[in-house]
Amino acid sequence: MACDKKKGKASDLDVHIGMQLRQRRALRGYSQERLAGEVGVTFQQIQKYENGGNRISASTLYRFSKILKCPVNYFFEDWEEEDAANPSQIFRELPPRGIKLVQKILSIAVVQDQDMAIKGCHVIVDAYTGKSKNVRKS
Secondary structure, three states: OOOOOOOOOOOHHHHHHHHHHHHHHHHOOOOHHHHHHHHOOOHHHHHHHHHOOOOOOHHHHHHHHHHOOOOHHHHHOOOOOOOOOOHHHHHHOOOHHHHHHHHHHHHHHHOOOHHHHHHHHHHHHHHHHOOOOOOOOO
């Protein structure tokens, strides 16, 4: 559902755009502080945009596209309005610590060796689910 009935509340699409913003910012090597300075907002506002907590105006989205060197439609890529297992909805329902975990995982999406990153994720999951015999729990 692209438009939420509650005024000012971020929709699934807002969350998706925020995730795309985070991904593009990381890909271009921008910190939240640097991007905020170039756009003219606080880094806390960038955090809210990226987490889907606040909606991004059309003019601000346009500025992001120019600064991050991508077309505006980049922020809408892979958006499927009727997707039952919408990742943005799942992300929005996570507790704060789950969101931090997802943010860390997203930050490795820009590493050169994707196979190694995936193996690392499997090691972490195995360690925390008790499937790994080589990891000692503290």
